[in-house]
Amino acid sequence: MVPFFAYATVFLIIPTLVVVVGAFLSGGRPTLGNVRALTEPAVIAATQHSIILSAVTALAGAVIGGLLAYAVATAHVDSVLRRFVASLCGVLAQFGGVALAFAFLASFGASGFLTTWLAKAGVDAGPGLWLYEWDKGLMLVYLYFQIPLMLIVFLPAVEGLRPQWREATETLGGSTWVYWRRVAAPILFPSFVGATLLLFTNAFSAYATAAALVSQGSPLLPLAIGNTLTSEVILGQENIGKAMALEMVAVVAVAMTLYAVLDRRASKWLAP
């Protein structure tokens, strides 16, 4: 346990304390000014953008990833397809950050592979400016790691559906619809919502992918925090950045509490 606590202290507890204490300090004196700065229109807009981006990509990722997980689960356990998809998703779920952003730039950017290829074929794809917008390009890019992550975290739940339950439903005269409506959906629901929350926090806290693609206006909270720490134009706002970080901690804490509650409900059914 000692290594665990040492690790948690260095990488979790101390940084959290730095953020929490820093959020209420300015020039070494206690203040509420940093927290009050969170009501600035620019910060409110960044918060809204971050929540919308995370919610939309979490929901879309959960629905698409969930369907994929079901499709994969219906395949035979040892089938090549299933093993292939599962390991592919394992890789793709971690394929975020600068590498993913670069892949999109190299494909859809103004001098990207697809853009020049389409131009040769006589189709003008335009300068590809949508790619750099948080509500267009970034959403698409985020789905590239959200969908595989959903598949990975949701697959065990789908696998937990026992064939006997379906047989039991049918024996009692229930149709497929009744099985899904009355048996499978209630069992899967907590896992599904829990996984969606996980996807939400995953997108909410992502920084590198967004930073590599969006270089103007800092439209998201993590980008706005980065700006307060590295700006050479507007100085002395580090502690406002910490207040924004505290805001993020609060949002993630709410999501994680919900997740924990749902996870407890789900494990009741899906325990091995």
Add this chain to the structure above:
Amino acid sequence: MSPRSLRRVSATALACVAATVIAACSPPTEDSGSSGTGSGGTSAASATSAEDLGGMDKLVEAAKKEGQLNVIALPPDWANYGEIIKAFQSKYGITITSDQPDASSADEISTAQRLKGQSKAPDVFDLGASVAAANTAMFAPYKVATFDEVPEDLKDPNGTWVNDYGGYMSIGYDAGKVPAPTSVADLLKPAYKGKVALNGDPTKAGAAFAGVQMVSVAQGGTVEDITKGVDFFKQLKDAGNFLPVDPTPATIESGQTPVVFDWDYLNVAQGAKLKGKMDWKTYVPDNAVVGGYYVQAVNKDAPHPAAARLWQEFLYSDEGQNLWLKGGARPVRLEAMTKAGTADAAAAGALPKVASEPVIPTEEQNAKAKDYLAKNWANAVG
């Protein structure tokens, strides 16, 4: 005790434990203290001119004894720093360690604070004006031999900081891909669709901030009231012409960013580098010549105080100033050197032509502009 200072204490303790294994836990810069004492009786760390140390020869001697100089955030392709560093090394036989060449001005200060008292701390700074103004307490005043030739408003009277080189905000463009702009407003034309980039986010990068000020002046505003500048970028975005990509030499070379707002010396250097591959031209709008100077200062806690001061002497000598000029930057002594006939005429002739009196924003003007920018930039381009 705040958690932050707690962390620093434990880090220092850890460093000392590690150091004791190798040697005693002593300040790593012990040799610079003794070598810095010249016959003038003042140690290099407190010398405010070469005379304090008994003249230029003594300074060179003390610096050579230190043998090392740490610089930070000096990209080799920025204002000819690559050649300047090489020239200094071979002239004095002092090894230069160039740390984090792509760091920002804010990073320079935070690195100096983090490494304070260590032999790897930066000796000298080359800072954007805002960061310099906010951190003068970290500088050691020093007047180079040519201090009097630096114009009054480009230096602190005590030599705490001195402007070193500067330039004018310009529009660099790929003449093979887009028509030559004849004004800032030209960039709204359809020929520039999705092609106009700003060198960074103006709430973050000094060059981009000056870009918005320049556009503001071109559109009839001022460097202080930049409403018109921000509005222009909003129009540029609405027209689909604004390309929200952070331009780098790589994006320019690959053709991703065909039009770039940046300092003229960077655009000129880019053009020289791409000669033969791309016709990269630099244009300074006739009605909007907005200038900006960088700031040179000695770190108060420089681990190599004599070498740091010798570096200043070198930068402000005719040789150092001409090297900047060769890189397309306008050294701070340019006027005096042109009068004396010591400026590199060929390099001076290659500078982009400017048609009107340059505006150099003051810190008060910048402060007002920043205030507006912080509240409105995200909305304009978001």
